[in-house]
Amino acid sequence: xxxxxxxxxxxxxxxxxxxxxxxxxxxxxxxxxxxxxxxxxxxxxxxxxxxxxxxxxxxxxxxxxxxxxxxxxxxxxxxxxxxxxxxxxxxxxxxxxxxxxxxxxxxxxxxxxxxxxxxxxxxxxxxxxxxxxxxxxxxxxxxxxxxxxxxxxxxxxxxxxxxxxxxxxxxxxxxxxxxxxxxxxxxxxxxxxxxxxxxxxxxx
Numbered sequence: 001x002x003x004x005x006x007x008x009x010x011x012x013x014x015x016x017x018x019x020x021x022x023x024x025x026x027x028x029x030x031x032x033x034x035x036x037x038x039x040x041x042x043x044x045x046x047x048x049x050x051x052x053x054x055x056x057x058x059x060x061x062x063x064x065x066x067x068x069x070x071x072x073x074x075x076x077x078x079x080x081x082x083x084x085x086x087x088x089x090x091x092x093x094x095x096x097x098x099x100x101x102x103x104x105x106x107x108x109x110x111x112x113x114x115x116x117x118x119x120x121x122x123x124x125x126x127x128x129x130x131x132x133x134x135x136x137x138x139x140x141x142x143x144x145x146x147x148x149x150x151x152x153x154x155x156x157x158x159x160x161x162x163x164x165x166x167x168x169x170x171x172x173x174x175x176x177x178x179x180x181x182x183x184x185x186x187x188x189x190x191x192x193x194x195x196x197x198x199x200x201x202x203x204x
């Protein structure tokens with residue numbers, strides 16, 4: 001009886017040690033994968049205006065009847081976050097709280113404008129249902145064509161001089177903040193910055 005107990009304890013300890021070794025190996029592998037993947041940024045599309053190019057000035061009127069110009073130098077010295085969305089886009093609706101909080105957090109240097117096209121009544125209902133009355137909301141198919149918007153939600157940052165500084169598809173707060181970081185770093189995308197850093201420090 002005593003021998004069976006001793007043997008069972010030894011087997012149990014061997015199993016525990018084996019399991020611990022497996023967990024350590026998995027943790028190490030996860031760390032390696034995380035390091036290789038890097039932070040996920042907004043998806044930069046090849047079509048449309050290129051980062052660093054001036055945005056063609058376009059005079060528009062939002063749903064509230066206010067006139068605004070996208071692409072012109074800002075009188076207030078602020079950049080513009082232009083976000084294309086749609087009332088029928090599920091991801092766009094999920095992203096609205098992120099846009100609202102970012103608008104408040106980055107108000108010192110950034111202004112938010114929402115853009116789309118289609119039925120005005122549909123968009124007015126969308127604005128009312130989601131509490132977007134305080135945010136400029138424009139309907140213009142020409143604006144979407146100028147940025148070659150094919151998928152939503154799509155965002156672009158235009159600096160205070162009317163120059164495109166960042167753009168891409170955004171599906172999360174992380175994607176949106178990667179555009180802010182790309183503008184700060186002066187690169188087209190966060191991925192471009194990471195790749196350039198990797199090229200500067202090649203593996204031996």
